[in-house]
Amino acid sequence: MHELGGIVTYEQQQPRYLYVPGATTLGVVCSDGVILASEKRVSYGYMVVSRVGKKVFKITNKIGAACAGLVSDMQILVREVEAYASLFKLDAGRGLPVKSAAKLMSNLLFSRRLFPLITQTVVGGMDEEGASIYVLDVLGSLIPDKYAAVGSGAQIAVGVLEEGYRENMNMEEAKQLVVRAIKSAISRDVMSGDGVDFLMITKEGIREESTKF
Numbered sequence: 001m002h003e004l005g006g007i008v009t010y011e012q013q014q015p016r017y018l019y020v021p022g023a024t025t026l027g028v029v030c031s032d033g034v035i036l037a038s039e040k041r042v043s044y045g046y047m048v049v050s051r052v053g054k055k056v057f058k059i060t061n062k063i064g065a066a067c068a069g070l071v072s073d074m075q076i077l078v079r080e081v082e083a084y085a086s087l088f089k090l091d092a093g094r095g096l097p098v099k100s101a102a103k104l105m106s107n108l109l110f111s112r113r114l115f116p117l118i119t120q121t122v123v124g125g126m127d128e129e130g131a132s133i134y135v136l137d138v139l140g141s142l143i144p145d146k147y148a149a150v151g152s153g154a155q156i157a158v159g160v161l162e163e164g165y166r167e168n169m170n171m172e173e174a175k176q177l178v179v180r181a182i183k184s185a186i187s188r189d190v191m192s193g194d195g196v197d198f199l200m201i202t203k204e205g206i207r208e209e210s211t212k213f
Contacts (some may be wrong), residue, residue, distance in 0.1 A: 022191020023055055023068035024153030024182050027122035027133040028165065029146045030174035033202035034124040034131045036066035037178045039153075039186060040212075041193040051194040058206055060085050063101050063125030064199040068151030069138075073117035081105050098125040102134035102142055109140035120150035125201050153185030153192040160184045171200060179211070186213065 025038040042053035056066045057078040063085070067074035084104055085096040096104075102123040109117060116138045124133035135148045147165050149157040160181035169177070179196060186193045195212040 022152035022189060023150075024157050024185040024189060024192040025055060025066045025068040025120070025122060025149065025151045026157060026161070026178050026181060027066060027124045027135070027145075027148045028161070028169075028174045028178055029124070029131045029133055030171050031168040032131075032171050033126055033200065034064075034133055035171065035174050035178055036064050036122060036124050036133075036199040036201070037182065037196050038066045038068070038151075039182055039192045040195040040197060040210075041191065042071060043191045054197055056197045056199045056208075058199065058208070059101060059123075060089075060095055060125070061205050062095055062127060062201060062203075063098055063123065064201055064206060065105070065124075066122045066199065067119045068121075068154075069119035070117075073119045074121075077105065077108060077117050077119060077121070080108060095127070097127045097129070098123065098132050099127075099129075099134070099144075101125070102136065106136055106140040106142040109136060109138065113139050122148050122150060126203050131201075149181065149185075151192070153182075153189035156188050157181040157185040171202070175200070183213070 022043050023038055028035045036056050038055035040051060040053050042050040058064050059082050065078050081104055088096045121136045122133055135143045135145055147161045164177045182196050198209040200207040
């Protein structure tokens with residue numbers, strides 16, 4: 001279809017995803033910690049570049065990040081926050097709080113707003129105030145929440161989270177909900193798939209898990 005006499009064409013109505021990397025990335029707060037998860041597929045337009053891509057990252061022993069977008073931008077952002085977190089621990093003698101790590105990432109993203117890092121991020125972890133997650137967009141908007149989904153499959157996954165999430169879920173219940181949400185997104189989003197990587201964050205530290213579909 002084309003524009004004829006002011007009529008909006010079919011092509012103009014369709015979202016243009018060709019060169020936007022896809023993902024389904026989730027974060028969930030539970031009674032004993034935080035789960036961050038993302039599927040493994042790395043796509044570029046209509047091509048699947050990798051089936052073993054890693055989109056969840058450890059920042060400190062109690063804080064992690066899960067991202068959707070360009071893998072290179074995710075890696076650069078997380079490495080920079082990790083470096084600042086290490087410097088803070090050396091200087092202050094204690095770990096960086098989750099909110100401070102999220103705010104630091106927000107400042108880094110906003111400072112790059114003219115040439116943005118193409119990544120949506122969920123930052124989460126455990127500190128003296130308990131478990132928490134924060135959602136950030138490419139410009140550094142910072143939103144605290146109990147559960148969140150970002151990426152091309154987020155619209156599908158968040159519906160499952162809305163239906164199944166409840167306060168004080170334990171880690172195993174939250175993990176089952178996350179798997180169900182990602183499987184639901186994978187079934188409809190061609191840019192997501194091939195398994196899930198998890199960061200399970202508790203007061204004891206971080207445990208990484210991986211599952212293939």
